Amino acid sequence: MTKDAFMSAFTFESFKCEVSFNEIVDTYTGDKTKELVLRNNSEKFRAAYLYGEGLKEIGRGKSGEKNNILGEFIGIEKNDLNSMMSFFKKYGFLFPLNNYEQFVTFQIKDVNYIKDNLEALINIFSVQDTDNIDYRTLLDSVLFLLLQKEKVIKINDNTCYKSSNKDLLHNINNANKIRFDDNSNTIQIPRDDGGTVPAFEVKDYLLGGGLNVVIIEEYENLMQDDDYSLSFLKQIVKAYVSKKTTIFSEDECLIIDFLYHFSRRISIIIPEDISLNTLFQEVVYETFTKRENDDLKQALLKISKYLIEKELNHFLSEIKPKYDADTMRPNWKLPSLFSAMYLSLFYLDSNQAMYRVCQNINCNQLFLVSKTNQVKKYCCVYCTNAVSQRRYRQKK
Ligand SMILES: [Zn+2]
Incomplete structure (x- = not known):
């Protein structure tokens, strides 16, 4: 038992995976889409949610490499297939693959859908109890969660993801x-x-x-x-x-x-x-933030709290409490890396900690930071060094 497990809110275990991709051409329309091709490998993957640090891989030898599961996942750009594949190689796939002996496929657009939903929820979390609310992000994120169509995603014939109901x-x-x-x-x-x-x-x-x-x-x-x-x-x-x-x-x-x-x-x-970024023209956001629309803003905040509850409760419903007699501590039985990410939001005490965007312009990933910490601008040592080296080169 590692020291990490004792300091964590929960732990999660699965396997890393092999990833490549297929390009599929629709024989009728000629449209090209890409899908991931995945299979578990035998290398174990272990993660833990560490208070104040978030969800991390534990027991890893290499230091210095980024280890911020939620931030790295959300940070994958829409068309950056390489980053997506290396994320899954590093941390394993979102859903368990151990029941499949053969390679399985998964649509890239479905990964993006899942990622956007999670990002919208984190955005909504991040504005709560802040003095200077970013209404633009809040509006985009709330409308995104409210108005997206219901979706079920399957691996082979098994449902692995079901959006919250859109009744x-x-x-x-x-x-x-x-x-x-x-x-x-x-x-x-x-x-x-x-x-x-x-x-x-x-x-x-x-x-x-x-x-x-x-x-x-x-x-x-x-x-x-x-x-x-x-x-x-x-x-x-x-x-x-x-x-x-x-x-x-x-x-x-x-x-x-x-x-x-x-x-x-x-x-x-x-x-x-509906999209997660700049849904409307600039003037719409300007009008929305004007004083005469304070009642709309108040309603938006209330709706955002309703959505936090709805989304979290939906995605946490498959997680079960599990007592760990080895450590004599409570733990959770997690069906997937995906549910571990949602559980890490469940453990986000918004009075204590928040997600902040890394100020390294080449990174921009979210990282967990204590609310009282006004100093920490970068997600990791790597980003801190990258920025100071860039500054040093500019000075010269
Ligand atoms: Zn960073």
Whole structure:
């Protein structure tokens, strides 16, 4: 038993793997996609979550080499296949391969999907309880987690990954148009010329549970507009007007109300365009951070907490407590390296520690650092040295 295991919150064991890749050409479209080709090798891999340091490989001889599993994984650039392959060679694959005797394949785009989801969650974690909230990253990350389609990923025929449920998104996409003649929530509101216009009365959680009105004529006009870019907006408005607390939780109502007000005040949202980085034009972020949209920002923060709970609980559900009689300490039975990464977020005490981006411009990886530590700028000794050498060369 190593000293590391005694200082850790949990340990994880599996095998390293052999990785190469295939290029597949679609015989119909000619499109090329790449997939990983993987197999366990006999070399054991052991990792532990060390308080204040994060998830690390333990018992490794070579020092000086980077050892920051979460940060290195998130840091893999979209098209950098070499970094992706060396990550899996170094730490083993995301999911166990020991039941497969032959090589298995795994789509690169599925690795990217998993990586983006994890990154979005870390982004949301990182802004909590900070004085200067990065609303741009928060907005991109929250919308990314809310509006991405549900996904199941398999190795051969076995499911290894299932995204958290997207029931809310499904309900928004299937919301029906309300007919105002059979709706009891219609009222007459005064017009400038002294007359009245019919409107829906809607309970609005963004406005503190107060009532908001949607003018029926505007509602009908939008529903008749065939512009494709408005199709998601139409669904949001339908869900906004028809939402009932019997179908949606209060958190979910707030999400619908947020999407409604965001779309009306700031920008429409096109789910197909959702990405983790700069989803909108610059002006959208500028408008969002203005004072008059403080209520939207407050709602976004609340939604982000809801997502932390939802995502973590979903991905932690396969992990079971396991008492370790060798060490006489609690431990967890982890099905995969992937679940070890989510469990390391579970152990992130956001009052004590946070993820920071390494200031070495050639690295930019996330690393775990104590919240009170204002000094530590680099993820590892290697990056500290690289930056000081660069400075020294520049001086000369
Ligand atoms: Zn670094």
